[in-house]
Amino acid sequence: MKYYVLILACTILNLANSQNCTSKFFGEVHDFHDGTPIVAAAIYIENLDKYTTSDINGKFSIDNLCDGKLTIVVSHLGCETKRLNILISGDTFFEINLEHHFEELSEVKVEGTSNNKLTNTSQEILLKSEDIERYSAFSLGDALKQISGVSSINTGNSIVKPVINGLHSSRIIVMTNGVRLQDQEWGIEHAPNIDLNTAGSINVIKGANALAFGGDAIGGVIVLKPSNISLIDSLYGNTIINGQSNGNGYSLNSSLTKTYQKGWYINGQASIKRFGDFETPNYNLTNTGLKSSGFSINTGFKKFEQGFNVFYSYLNNKIAILRASHIGNIEDLVNAINSQQPLVVEGFSYDINSPRQDVTHQIIKADFYKRFKKFGRVELQYDFQNNQRFEYDIRVGNDRDKAAIDLTLKTHSIRTRLKLDSKSNTTNEFGVSAAYQNNFANPDTGVRRIIPDYYKYDLGVFVISGMRLNDKISLDYGFRYDFNRIDAKKFYQTSRWIERGYDQDFGNIVIEDLGSQLLTNPIFNYHNISASTGMSYKADAYNTFIFNYGLSNRAPNPSELFSDGLHHSAARIELGDLRIKKETSNRVSGTYQYNKKSFSINLEAFYNHISDYLFIEPIGTEQTIRGAFPVWSNNQTNAVLFGIDITANYKINEQWSFNNKSSFIKGRDITREQALIDIPSFKTVNVLGYSNKKWLDFNSELQSELVLRQNDFPNNNFEVFIPRTQEMVLVDVSSPPPAYHILHFQSDITLNLSNKTNLNIGFNITNIFNVSYREYLNRLRYFADDLGRNFMLQLKLNY
Amino acid sequence: MKTFKKLSILFLSTLGFLACSNDDDNPTPVNEEEVITTLTAVLTPISGGTTVTLQIRDLDGDGPNEPDLTVSGPLVINTTYNGSLTLLNETESPAELINSEIEEEDDEHQFFFQSSNNIATFTYADSDRNSNPIGLEFALITASSAGSGNITVTLRHKPNKAASGVFEGDITNAGGETDIEATFPVTLQ
Numbered sequence: 010m011k012y013y014v015l016i017l018a019c020t021i022l023n024l025a026n027s028q029n030c031t032s033k034f035f036g037e038v039h040d041f042h043d044g045t046p047i048v049a050a051a052i053y054i055e056n057l058d059k060y061t062t063s064d065i066n067g068k069f070s071i072d073n074l075c076d077g078k079l080t081i082v083v084s085h086l087g088c089e090t091k092r093l094n095i096l097i098s099g100d101t102f103f104e105i106n107l108e109h110h111f112e113e114l115s116e117v118k119v120e121g122t123s124n125n126k127l128t129n130t131s132q133e134i135l136l137k138s139e140d141i142e143r144y145s146a147f148s149l150g151d152a153l154k155q156i157s158g159v160s161s162i163n164t165g166n167s168i169v170k171p172v173i174n175g176l177h178s179s180r181i182i183v184m185t186n187g188v189r190l191q192d193q194e195w196g197i198e199h200a201p202n203i204d205l206n207t208a209g210s211i212n213v214i215k216g217a218n219a220l221a222f223g224g225d226a227i228g229g230v231i232v233l234k235p236s237n238i239s240l241i242d243s244l245y246g247n248t249i250i251n252g253q254s255n256g257n258g259y260s261l262n263s264s265l266t267k268t269y270q271k272g273w274y275i276n277g278q279a280s281i282k283r284f285g286d287f288e289t290p291n292y293n294l295t296n297t298g299l300k301s302s303g304f305s306i307n308t309g310f311k312k313f314e315q316g317f318n319v320f321y322s323y324l325n326n327k328i329a330i331l332r333a334s335h336i337g338n339i340e341d342l343v344n345a346i347n348s349q350q351p352l353v354v355e356g357f358s359y360d361i362n363s364p365r366q367d368v369t370h371q372i373i374k375a376d377f378y379k380r381f382k383k384f385g386r387v388e389l390q391y392d393f394q395n396n397q398r399f400e401y402d403i404r405v406g407n408d409r410d411k412a413a414i415d416l417t418l419k420t421h422s423i424r425t426r427l428k429l430d431s432k433s434n435t436t437n438e439f440g441v442s443a444a445y446q447n448n449f450a451n452p453d454t455g456v457r458r459i460i461p462d463y464y465k466y467d468l469g470v471f472v473i474s475g476m477r478l479n480d481k482i483s484l485d486y487g488f489r490y491d492f493n494r495i496d497a498k499k500f501y502q503t504s505r506w507i508e509r510g511y512d513q514d515f516g517n518i519v520i521e522d523l524g525s526q527l528l529t530n531p532i533f534n535y536h537n538i539s540a541s542t543g544m545s546y547k548a549d550a551y552n553t554f555i556f557n558y559g560l561s562n563r564a565p566n567p568s569e570l571f572s573d574g575l576h577h578s579a580a581r582i583e584l585g586d587l588r589i590k591k592e593t594s595n596r597v598s599g600t601y602q603y604n605k606k607s608f609s610i611n612l613e614a615f616y617n618h619i620s621d622y623l624f625i626e627p628i629g630t631e632q633t634i635r636g637a638f639p640v641w642s643n644n645q646t647n648a649v650l651f652g653i654d655i656t657a658n659y660k661i662n663e664q665w666s667f668n669n670k671s672s673f674i675k676g677r678d679i680t681r682e683q684a685l686i687d688i689p690s691f692k693t694v695n696v697l698g699y700s701n702k703k704w705l706d707f708n709s710e711l712q713s714e715l716v717l718r719q720n721d722f723p724n725n726n727f728e729v730f731i732p733r734t735q736e737m738v739l740v741d742v743s744s745p746p747p748a749y750h751i752l753h754f755q756s757d758i759t760l761n762l763s764n765k766t767n768l769n770i771g772f773n774i775t776n777i778f779n780v781s782y783r784e785y786l787n788r789l790r791y792f793a794d795d796l797g798r799n800f801m802l803q804l805k806l807n808y
Numbered sequence: 809m810k811t812f813k814k815l816s817i818l819f820l821s822t823l824g825f826l827a828c829s830n831d832d833d834n835p836t837p838v839n840e841e842e843v844i845t846t847l848t849a850v851l852t853p854i855s856g857g858t859t860v861t862l863q864i865r866d867l868d869g870d871g872p873n874e875p876d877l878t879v880s881g882p883l884v885i886n887t888t889y890n891g892s893l894t895l896l897n898e899t900e901s902p903a904e905l906i907n908s909e910i911e912e913e914d915d916e917h918q919f920f921f922q923s924s925n926n927i928a929t930f931t932y933a934d935s936d937r938n939s940n941p942i943g944l945e946f947a948l949i950t951a952s953s954a955g956s957g958n959i960t961v962t963l964r965h966k967p968n969k970a971a972s973g974v975f976e977g978d979i980t981n982a983g984g985e986t987d988i989e990a991t992f993p994v995t996l997q
Contacts, residue, residue, distance in 0.1 A: 337965070337986030344983075352983045403985065405916070405965065406909040408841055455841030462835045498835050508872035525868065525899065526837055575870045582870055632874050634844060634866040636989035732960040732991040733979055735924045 034079070034095070035070030036103040038063045045433075047107060106382065125210060127232060129475055129483045130543025130557050132158075132215040132600055132613045132654075138236065141208055142805060143755070143771070146251035146260035146282060149183075149203045149211075153231065156213055157670040158613065158654030160689040163787040164198040166287055166796055167299045167328045168366075171201070172786065173215055174615060175650045175674050175688050176228030179566045184222055184232045186307070186320050188374050188392045191420040191446060193460075195568040197788060202370035202396065204303040204324050206249070206262040206280045209236025216596045216615065217539060217561035220471045221426070221440055224489040224539030225563035227594040227619065235307050235320075238266070238274045245765075247807045255799035256298070257357065258284030272312040279304035285359040286329075289794035290779040295355045296332040296362050301325065315379040325369045329361040334792045335403050338636030339729050342580040342791065343738055351793045367399040367412075385429035385437075394420045408455055415451035416460060420444060422467075434477040442469045448567065459574040459583075460567050461499035468492045473541075486542035493535040493564045499571055500526045505584075515587055533570070535591050537562035555600040565589045569623055569643045582631060584642045592621045592645070611656040622648035622678075624686065627725045627742075637729050639740070648685055650676045668696040675721065683723050690719035690745070690785055709756035719745040719785045746790055749782035751775075757803075771803035839899055843869045844906050846896040847988055849961060851889040851948055860889070862959065864990040867898060875990070882995040883928070883950050890933070891946040893919065893961070895988075907944060910963075917987075918967050919943025920979040925957035927996050930977060940969040941977065956995040963988035 038047040046067025053060035054071065063069040079095045095103055126133050134156045144152035150161040150169030160172045170177050183190040183201050185208070192202040212232040219230045246265035252258070262280035282301040287294045303324035309317045333351030336342055345352060376390035400414035424442035446465040450458040473487035498520075506512055506527050521528035543557035572585040598615040628642045652674030659667045671693040676685035693715050700708045725743045730736070757771035779798040783790040849862040860883055866875035883889070895906035910917045914936035920943070921930035929949050932941030943963075967974060967984035974982045 335985060337984070338989060340989065341986055403966070405842060405913060450835070452836045452838045455838065457838050457840055458835075500835070500837055502868050502871040504868040504871040504873045521834065523837055528834060528837070631870075631872055633870055634847065634864055634875050634988055634990065636986055638870070640872075732958065732989060733922060733962070735958065 030073060030075035032074045032076055032097050033070055033072050033100040034074050034097055034103070035068070035100070036105060038067045038069065038105045038107060040107065125212070127212050128214055128219055128485070128543075130485050130545045130555050131218040131541075132555070132557070132598055132615070134213045134215075136211040136213070138209050141205060141211060142249060143803070145206055145249045145262050145280075145803070146253065146258070146801070147205070149201050149205050149231070149233075152205055153211070153213060155670075157611075157656045158215060158652070158672045158674075159213060160672075160692065160786060162197055162687065163784070163789070165294070165297055165331050165334075165787070165789045167284075167297065168198055168200040168330075170197060170199075171231060172689060173213065173229035173231075174617065174652060174654075175676050175685075176617075179569075180226065180228035180563065182223045182226040182230045184230065185322075185372070186233065186235055186318075186374060187376060187390055188320075188372050188394065189223060189422065189444075191394050191418060191422075191444075192368075192370050192396045193398055193416060193418055195566040198330075198366075199368075199398070200326075200328075202324055202326065202368060203233065204280055204301075204305070204322070206264070207235065207278055207303075207305050207322060208233035210234050215613070216557065216598060216617070217559040217594065218487075218541040218543065218557060220473055220487040220489040220539055220541050221438065224469065224471070224491045224537055224561055227561050227563055227592070227596075227617070235276065236266070238268055238276075238311055240270055240272060240311065241268060242270050243268050245808065247805065249806075250804045251801060253799055253801040255796055256284035256287040257359075258282070258299070260301075272310045272316065274311060275306070275308040277304070277306050283359070286357050288357075288797055290781045290797035291794065292350050292354045293357055294331055294793055294796075295351070295353055295358075296329040296360070296365075298329045298359055298361050300327040300361060313380065315377075317375070317377040320372065320374040322372045323369070324371075326366070327361050328366045328368075330364040330366065331789050331792060332362070332364070334789050335364045336580050338633075339580055339630070339638055339740060340636055340731050340733065342742075343729070343731065343740055346741060346791050363401040363403045365401045367401070369395075369397045371395045383431050385427060385431055388426040388428075389423075390425075391423045392421075394418075396420075402456075412451075412454055413456045414459065415454050417449045417451070418446065419449075420446045436475045438471075438473040440469075440471050443467065457502075457574060458500065459572050461497045461571050463495055463497035463499075463567055463571075465496070465567075466492075466494040481547045483545045484543070487540065489539045491535075491537040491539070491562075493537070494532070495564075495567065495570070496532045497530070497567070497571060499529050499531060501529060501573070503527055505573060509584070509586070511587060531570070531587055533564075535562075535564035537564060537591060551603055551605050553600075553602040553604070555598075555602070557596075557598045557600075559594070559596045561594045561596075562591050563594075563623075564591045565623060565643075572643075575638065580638060581627075582638050582640045583625065584640060586643050589623065589643060589645060590621050592619055592623050594619045607660045609658045611654075613654040614652070616651040617649065619648045619650070621645045622685075624648075626686070626723070627727060630727065630729060636732075639727060639729075639742075646678045646680045648676065648678050650674060650685070650688070664699055664701055666698040666700075668698065670694045670696075678723070684721040686723050686725070687786060688719065688721070690748075691717040705758040705760060707756070707758050710754070712753040712755065713750065714753065715750045716748060716784070718748045722785075742791070745785040746783035749780060749784075751780050751782065752777045766806070766808045769803075769805035769807070771801075771805065773799075773801040773803070775799045775801070840869060840897075843897050843899055844895050844963075844988060845869065845898040846894075846903075847961065847963075847990055848894045848896075849891055849992075850894070851883070851891050853884065854888050854890055857884060857887065860994075862961075862990075862992045862994075864988075864992075865898070869899070877990070877992060879992050879994055882997045883948075885950050885954055885996055886952050887950050889948040889950070891930075891948050893944050893946075910942070910944065914942050915940070915969070916966050917942060918964055918969060918974070918982065918984075919946070920960075920962040920964065920977055920982065921946060921948070922960045922962075922979070923957055924960075925955055927951050927955055927957040927994065928959065932977065936969075938969070940975060943977075950996055954995075954997045956993070958991045959994055960991045961988065962986060962990075 050063040148169045150171045153159045153171045161169045179195050193199050214230045217226045222230050244267045248263040251260045260282040264278040266276040268274040284299040287297045305322035307320045333353040374392040378388040380386045396418040398416045399412040402413035422444035426440040429437040444467040448463050469491040471489035475485040518529045520530050539561040541559045545555045547553045570585045596617040601612045603610045625641045627639045630637045654672045657669045676688035695713045698710045728737045731738050754774045760768045776798045781794045846865045851860040861880040863878045897904040931947045933945040934942050964984040965987045967982040971981035
């Protein structure tokens with residue numbers, strides 16, 4: 010059914026050499042993948058106005074040709090046109106290989122058909138370039154929130170981490186142009202170092218079912234891919250300019266691509282962003298500005314049979330963190346929680362003062378692929394990432410401008426993949442990947458390291474098979490094995506070492522005793538097995554069902570094992586635990602899709618059981634010379650997360666449409682029979698859209714976002730003695746903020762400046778009624794409201 | 809098969825990549841620079857008598873050990889004491905005197921003194937470059953009747969010295985971050 014066979018062969022005769030015009034050109038047309046003949050292909054000779062078709066065996070012949078050089082153009086509907094030079098000398102035989110695999114169409118055609126998904130039987134959502142460009146001025150986490158079931162965990166409004174079905178940080182893999190991002194993703198205040206503008210499309214796969222990328226993505230995988238390259242001689246680009254009222258900010262992104270029909274391409278992209286202090290409806294959020302700059306170069310050669318890609322990207326983010334969130338001790342936290350507004354509010358400024366982050370991420374990647382006839386595709390990739398993270402605290406004296414955290418994380422990784430797709434209804438994929446990582450914590454900070462120096466080694470092997478049983482049923486299954494080894498050198502305060510009981514259990518890893526500190530050498534090895542299987546059943550043209558099961562294991566990250574220090578923004582001491590084991594997730598999911606032109610619905614349900622679920626919880630308070638601090642320790646329990654994500658679209662008529670996205674999730678600690686912390690609350694977004702092609706392709710949307718209060722939360726409140734008042738006070742760190750409802754408006758028109766150039770003008774308002782609200786998953790909710798109204802103008806020039 | 813040969817070389821090279829070795833240099837320890845481990849308040853009666861010393865000492869900083877509190881003896885009723893504070897970082901050897909850092913940035917620091925059961929009142933005896941109080945030097949006047957209570961000494965970094973009551977030593981509106989907070993149980997006789 011997928012063979013839409015039409016072959017156009019064109020032979021151009023070199024008339025100057027036409028002495029013998031009785032030669033025969035004959036040959037066979039084959040599918041490159043499996044060598045099967047291509048039937049009923051038409052072969053056309055342009056200047057002789059002659060054509061023929063291949064027969065049931067893929068054979069063709071053209072008689073009465075003159076000897077000489079011929080250029081034949083073989084094209085195939087939905088496939089790359091093939092141009093060949095052939096010398097005719099007497100009767101000449103030639104074999105033509107064409108590729109027409111259905112799933113490859115999207116690689117070759119610019120505007121391919123809908124199938125850009127990476128998996129067949131997973132809960133997967135695709136964001137296309139227009140969905141991404143709208144968020145050009147924002148972050149990856151902001152853009153992904155348009156997907157039902159994806160939320161974000163924030164530290165203010167510039168540090169935004171995606172949350173997939175309630176899971177985030179180390180439980181999510183972010184892939185950018187084939188590279189698994191390694192950017193100290195463990196911390197909630199460490200946002201993914203991704204410039205959204207480098208992505209042409211984003212696939213979000215819920216759950217650990219994309220085993221090719223890793224076995225530990227208990228939450229899911231986010232795959233950012235650059236825009237598709239079309240194999241034509243062309244030069245094109247686009248420029249996006251944003252200006253917005255809240256934060257008096259602007260952003261600029263420009264991208265230019267040159268492609269050649271022969272297969273070469275080069276793309277350059279650069280972006281800058283600048284924001285000052287943001288504001289809530291009632292006050293300025295002092296020290297919340299942002300300065301970001303980045304560029305990338307993507308070049309290579311791409312043909313069906315082989316190709317390579319070289320990619321470099323640089324991104325620097327300077328992020329100011331709300332001044333009022335830096336506090337001294339628990340009494341300051343109590344004061345902050347009880348105060349209606351932040352304790353430090355100053356006038357608007359673009360300054361980025363402490364506390365602040367300055368993070369630079371660089372990626373170099375080179376990959377190469379080759380297709381072997383009747384066999385499959387082999388891929389080899391090497392990448393190197395350098396992540397430099399500085400965090401500046403409010404410090405005194407000579408240390409005022411010195412970073413409190415200075416970490417350099419270097420990751421080398423290499424991967425090979427072999428995809429056997431020579432049979433049209435089964436694909437098998439094998440892969441091996443290895444990574445070597447080094448973290449260096451600079452001692453010159455004068456602050457004890459929260460994350461130690463370490464080396465990490467990873468080796469992964471996977472097999473994935475996909476099968477199309479018939480037109481209705483597809484199956485796939487995969488296995489993966491991962492080995493992780495972490496070899497750290499960490500200093501412990503002797504008092505902490507004893508308090509944790511490590512002197513009993515880990516006495517043998519001490520390599521140096523400095524009196525008040527101990528140098529230790531913890532080495533941990535993890536063996537993880539993951540598996541995935543799924544089935545999709547297309548009952549008829551409108552109804553599809555997908556079922557899926559995934560098993561995944563995640564080794565604890567360096568923060569969960571080793572962290573040990575005071576977090577100023579939370580006024581808490583956070584402790585890792587050397588005894589922590591890996592966590593294991595078993596996730597089942599079911600999806601129902603109904604697709605009709607006027608109405609479509611996508612229901613995704615999941616149940617995720619995680620044994621030894623890793624989380625952080627308060628275990629008491631410790632007294633220091635600064636006063637009292639709560640101690641939060643990494644701990645493990647058995648947990649379940651379950652929920653349902655709904656996306657529904659209703660096209661009322663040509664102009665009007667209605668859309669709903671809702672997600673409901675519960676997270677329970679089943680050992681202790683209580684709620685899990687930081688689980689997103691129920692959210693529903695209703696959108697009324699109006700478009701009119703006649704009015705300069707006008708589109709508009711009125712969006713209503715309703716987020717209910719999270720009523721299911723663990724009570725981690727505690728009492729502390731406040732010397733100032735000589736009283737015990739309850740520190741309410743648990744109670745979620747109330748429900749909120751905000752409205753947004755979006756609109757855009759497109760002006761055609763010439764036949765190749767168009768200008769898209771967008772005007773958006775977020776939080777139209779300037780509602781004051783706080784979000785449960787924003788860690789700065791103790792200190793300040795979320796953002797107030799924002800007007801944004803976006804100019805998008807495509808050329 | 810030739811293809812397989814090529815492929816196996818490819819996969820083996822991936823494995824060989826793991827053979828990277830690391831150097832065995834040990835990292836250098838960090839001695840915390842801005843730590844205040846010790847606060848000592850020396851209270852000297854202006855008209856002669858026994859000097860009283862209040863001290864809090866927390867050698868492991870953010871570590872789990874509780875700070876040591878010492879009070880050398882009881883205060884005498886109806887007495888004015890000259891108070892002076894010494895701050896040390898004793899994780900370094902010799903111990904580093906932190907007073908100078910506070911004096912250099914005196915407009916960004918202020919001590920606050922409070923007592924329970926009204927056992928004492930406090931007045932500042934020094935001032936910063938803007939003529940606002942610091943509190944490294946202060947006077948303490950004890951109550952006229954015997955009793956017991958707590959004296960709390962708080963150091964705030966970047967307080968709002970212009971806020972209402974802060975000049976007089978009321979911490980309520982001071983804001984800023986707490987660098988020291990120590991409560992000493994004292995008796996008055």
